[in-house]
Structure formats: structure tokens, C-alpha cells
Amino acid sequence: MLQGLEKIPKIPKIPSKSTVPLTEILSMAVETLWSNKLRTGLTMLGVIIGIASVIAITSVGQGVQKSVENQIQALGTDVLQVLAGAPRSGNVRQGLGSTTTLTWEDAKAIAQQAPSVDLVSAYLQRNAQVVYAGENTSTTIYGTDLNYPDARNTYPQEGRFFNQEELDSSKQVAVLGPTVKRTLFGNSTKVIGEQIRIQGETYEVIGITEPKGAQGPMDRDDQIFIPLTSMSGRLVGNNALTGVSVSGILIKSSNSQKLEAAQFQVTNILRLRHEIYPPQVDDFRITNQADIVSTFTNVVGLFTIMVVAIAGISLVVGGIGIANIMLVSVVERTREIGIRKAVGATNAAILNQFLAEAIVISIVGGGIGMGSGILIAFVAANIFKFPFVISFASVIAGFGLSLSVGLVAGVIPARNASKLDPITALRSD
Known part of the structure; x- marks a missing residue:
């Protein structure tokens, strides 16, 4: 009996209440993630790259668009140009x-x-x-x-x-x-x-x-x-x-x-x-500066959307990475889940615990990605001499994407963890 108890994994403190406070869930999630720094960092990397790419590309696209618009408007948007044909x-x-x-x-x-x-x-x-x-x-x-x-x-x-x-x-x-x-x-x-x-x-x-x-x-x-x-x-x-x-x-x-x-x-x-x-x-042709500005704005806008969509693939990869790591984590922590359930943890508590870990990974990774994207855009604007433009909407979208990635990627692993039979989980090595 004593030998079996020696193999019990170290787990965070479990509150006696049937309903676990949100602060306690987040605290346990952070403690678990911190104890596996390398794995957590690698899991965040996909989200960081995806969010940074989306913010940086959106900012650079808007900056270039603003720069060319300013240059064309400096020539006058109320001007027609007649050219010889x-x-x-x-x-x-x-x-x-x-x-x-x-x-x-x-x-x-x-x-x-x-x-x-x-x-x-x-x-x-x-x-x-x-x-x-x-x-x-x-x-x-x-x-x-x-x-x-x-x-x-x-x-x-x-x-x-x-x-x-x-x-x-x-x-x-x-x-x-x-x-x-x-x-x-x-x-x-x-x-x-x-x-x-x-x-x-x-x-x-x-x-x-x-x-x-x-x-x-x-x-x-x-x-x-x-x-x-x-x-x-x-x-x-x-x-x-x-x-x-x-x-x-x-x-x-x-x-x-x-x-x-x-x-x-x-x-x-x-x-x-x-x-x-x-x-x-x-034998002549007439161009309108206002039409040139409008056409260029549309072209750059479509190009930016296309590149952002490509960068969004990184977020999908990041979400798959989170799901994979969380699934592995469920397998590695099967005995821990069994002990939690044995001492009174409900299925909802286990589900919330694993969801919280996935969301923490995505939010922290998204925050680092947003900061990195803004920094990359700022450096690019200074090197290539175009206006530094950060869209509030793109930052909010980046945060929403990172949160969504965490939720979607964490659902299946968390659900699997919450449905584990406590007796079977305790018997696992």
C-alpha cells in the first residue's frame, strides 16, 4: 500500500467545494503550465507566430496604402491628366x-x-x-x-x-x-x-x-x-x-x-x-487621380486580406499544436485526474481545468504575438519609411482569435479528461 502511494503524482491543491472558483482554476492552470515550461513555450509558439503575422502584415499593408495615398493626394485628387495617345x-x-x-x-x-x-x-x-x-x-x-x-x-x-x-x-x-x-x-x-x-x-x-x-x-x-x-x-x-x-x-x-x-x-x-x-x-487618354487612389486602395486592401488569410494558417497550426499537447497531457496526467475525481472533483471541474490551461496558453501566446507584431510593424515602418499604422480592429481581432484558438483546441482534450473513469485512471501507471 505504501509503495502504491509513493507513485501518486504531485498535484495542485484541490478545494473542497464542489464548485471551484475561477481564480482557483486559473491558479492551478498557471501552476501546471509553469511546471512544464519548455512544453508550454513550444505550444505557444504557433499562436505567437500566427498573431504576430496577422498584426504585422495588416499594419504594413495599411501603412503602405496610406503612404501611396498621401503621395497621390499630394499631386491632387481633383486633377485630370490628359496624355497623348x-x-x-x-x-x-x-x-x-x-x-x-x-x-x-x-x-x-x-x-x-x-x-x-x-x-x-x-x-x-x-x-x-x-x-x-x-x-x-x-x-x-x-x-x-x-x-x-x-x-x-x-x-x-x-x-x-x-x-x-x-x-x-x-x-x-x-x-x-x-x-x-x-x-x-x-x-x-x-x-x-x-x-x-x-x-x-x-x-x-x-x-x-x-x-x-x-x-x-x-x-x-x-x-x-x-x-x-x-x-x-x-x-x-x-x-x-x-x-x-x-x-x-x-x-x-x-x-x-x-x-x-x-x-x-x-x-x-x-x-x-x-x-x-x-x-x-x-488619340489621347484621360486619367483621373481620384480613380487611381480608389483603385490602388482596393488592390492593396484585397492583397492585404489575402496575405492575412495566409498568415491565419499559422493560427490553425498553433491551434492543432495546442490540441496535440493537451491530448498528450491528458494521457500523462491520467493518474492525477483519477486522484482528483477520487477526492471529489466533478467532471465540470476537470473540464474547466483543462480548458483553462488551453485558454491561458492561447491568451499569453496571443499577447506576446500582438506585442511582437506591433514591434515588427514599427521597425518595418521606420526602415522602409512609410506611416506606422496600427488598426485597433486588428488588435481586437488578434486577441479574439487567440482566445478562440484556445477554446476550440482545448474542448476535445478537456472533454476526454472529464469523462475518464476514476477507478481506471487510478490503475494507470
């Missing part, structure tokens, strides 16, 4: 880029004839090599009119933009983006008034634009602005069939309702000017 020779459609289908005269006609348009700006865009002293860089040159700063929300931080007189006289003046300034002048503060060379032509620097940052692969600070007349006459040449060629036309309205009307009006004006009649295809 493929020209036609008779009824034959030529290749894109073979010649320019938009002219400065088109932009002036839109400004005069479209009542829903508040502002129109034409621009000509080319890549060119720029040289200053011993430094040189390849950058984007924009030949613009005076409305471009308002159309693109791009204003000088130092110096000024060129004026009407300089535009009319094709003055060789230039406004640099911050990236071009750093590349050519380094940390020098003496930039305004310096002479740079663009494709062999000398231009005087009269301003530096405020920083705008990158928009996808394009650095909006790696640009130079010069008068449209100077660029058309000196750097590009007048390659339009009639008038001054332009790469695009920016159209701004005060609100989205007027913008829709403006798009309709601009389309009809350009079709009449270019003599395009159905079923002929337009």
Missing part, C-alpha cells in the same frame, strides 16, 4: 510615341471652352543629362507653363518659379528638385544664381522646390522645371503637326462633381479639335 495617318493608327498628339493650343482651348475647368496646365517632359562643374546627373526635365505649381501642388522652397515674362521670352531659367540639387551641389547653400547645363544649353537656377518624396519607382524630387517655350524651342524642337507639342495637360476642378463634368467636356473639345468621330479611337 497614338496618332493616326488617314485611317491607320501609328505607334505610341511616334509623334505628339497634344499641343499647347489644345490646353488653351480647354481653358477657354470648358466651364467646369478651374485651371489648366500644359507640360512637356523629357529625360536629359544635366551638368554642373564636375558633377552630372540624368534627370527628368519638365517644360511647363505658369499654372503647373498649382496643378501639381509643387512650389519653391527656396527662390521662385519663373514668371510670365520669362515664359514669353523663352528665358533659360530652371527650378531644381531637392534630389537634383543634392546631386549637383552637395551640401552647398549657394545654389540660386548658379549656372547649369542641360543638353549643352546653359540655364540659371532661380529656385528649389519643396521635397515631395518618391511615388513608387519615381522620385518626385529628381526633376527640373524650365519654361515650356524654352524647352520646346531649344531642347526638344517643335515636333507637333501644328502648334507647340506637349506631353500632357493637367486639368483641375474644385470638386469631384465638377471633375466628372470636366472630363466629359474635355473629351468632346479634343475630339472636335482632332477631328475624331465615331467609330474612330481617341
